[in-house]
Amino acid sequence: MTVFARNGLARADKTSIVPAALELGIINLMPNKAETEEQFLGIFEQSDLALGVTFFYPATHHFKNQRTSQIKQHYLSLDQARPRQIDGWIVTGAPVEQLPFDQVDYWTELQDKILSLTDQQTPVIYECWAAQAALNVLYGFEKKLRPSKLSGIYSAKKIVADSPLTRGFGTGGPLRMPQSRHTDLVLPKAGLPAEVQILAQAPEVGPLLLADYEANAVFVTGHPEYTREVLDQEYRRDVRRGLAVHRPLNYYTDPSKQTINYSWSQASFRFYQNWLDQAAEKKVVKNL
Known part of the structure; x- marks a missing residue:
């Protein structure tokens, strides 16, 4: 199906006003x-749904690697x-996980967004640091620094098979996920909490x-x-x-030649x- 990039740095189709089955905010x-835009757009191009994707940024963030004017x-x-114009949200990871939450410059703005999405019950995926942040805001979960960076591909050994989100895993194939982080989630x-389930x-x-x-x-702990x-x-x-970092585990077919197994x-x-x-x-139900 088609993905319409409503904006962005990579390949925004500024002439596209074609309606999509779902409008996503990232x-x-x-x-x-x-x-990062290309990574998400490349995956969504494989979907059987027509998708519109709009990219957002926190206005209170001070950019180091790119000019603020370019982002704006x-x-x-x-x-x-x-x-009402966004049917689902994704909040990416961020290279700020070694900072305490309240030392992230856009922390207050992100907290407000997490709470508003929860109130609206809009479908949302929080990834890596954003997952830790949302779990902290909503339920008080903490994070802790790891002795060394976690990097590699890891396979789930325990899966809740009857969840719609894990449909097709297990007998249908392994759930493998890249992990790249310096911190671990601390479970209470x-x-x-009764409403939170590990899938x-x-x-x-x-x-x-x-x-x-x-x-x-x-909440997705990886990428x-x-x-x-x-x-x-x-x-x-x-x-x-x-x-001082280790080579990513379960990633190279031949580490000496850096051959990657895209598993x-x-x-x-x-x-x-x-x-x-x-x-x-959920969009269909909301519109009934």
Whole structure:
């Protein structure tokens, strides 16, 4: 099907006013914005739904890698979002996980957005740091620094099979997901809140997917949108910076030749398609 990029740095079709089955809003907090746009658009192009995608940024963020004027020209700020025009949201990860939440410059703005999406019960995916942030805002979950960076591809060993979000996994294929982070999610010692469910987890890294069906919120601890070379590029970048990092695990077919096994591609597409199907069903119900 067709994906209409309503704006963005990579390939916005500014002449496109064609209606789509679903309108998605992506709050792109990643520093490599154009590359992140392409990752999501490439996956969504495989969907059987016509999708419109609009990219947003927090206005209170001070950009280091790109000029603020460029972002303002090609993105919408969060206060320009019209809730009734967006059928589903994705909030990306961000390279701020080693900071306390309240030291992130756009923290107050993001908190407000998380709370408003929960009140509106709009379907939303929070990824990596954004998942930690949303779980903190909504339920008080904490995070902790890891001794070393987690990087690699991890497979879920425990999956809630009857969830619409995990449809097609297990007997239909493994749920594999890229992980790239310096912190771990801290689960409450008293147990999870009644409304939060772990849908998939891997023994080496803990939860991969969590969900609150009442709030229509999904929390993803990794980066299912990552394409083949991203973890390798991050690893080489970290080595150039002199950081003590390990090679991504379960990623290279031949580490000496840096040959990559793109083993998570179909799992990522299936996960996003499952979520899109749920968002489409909720839109139908909302419009009845």
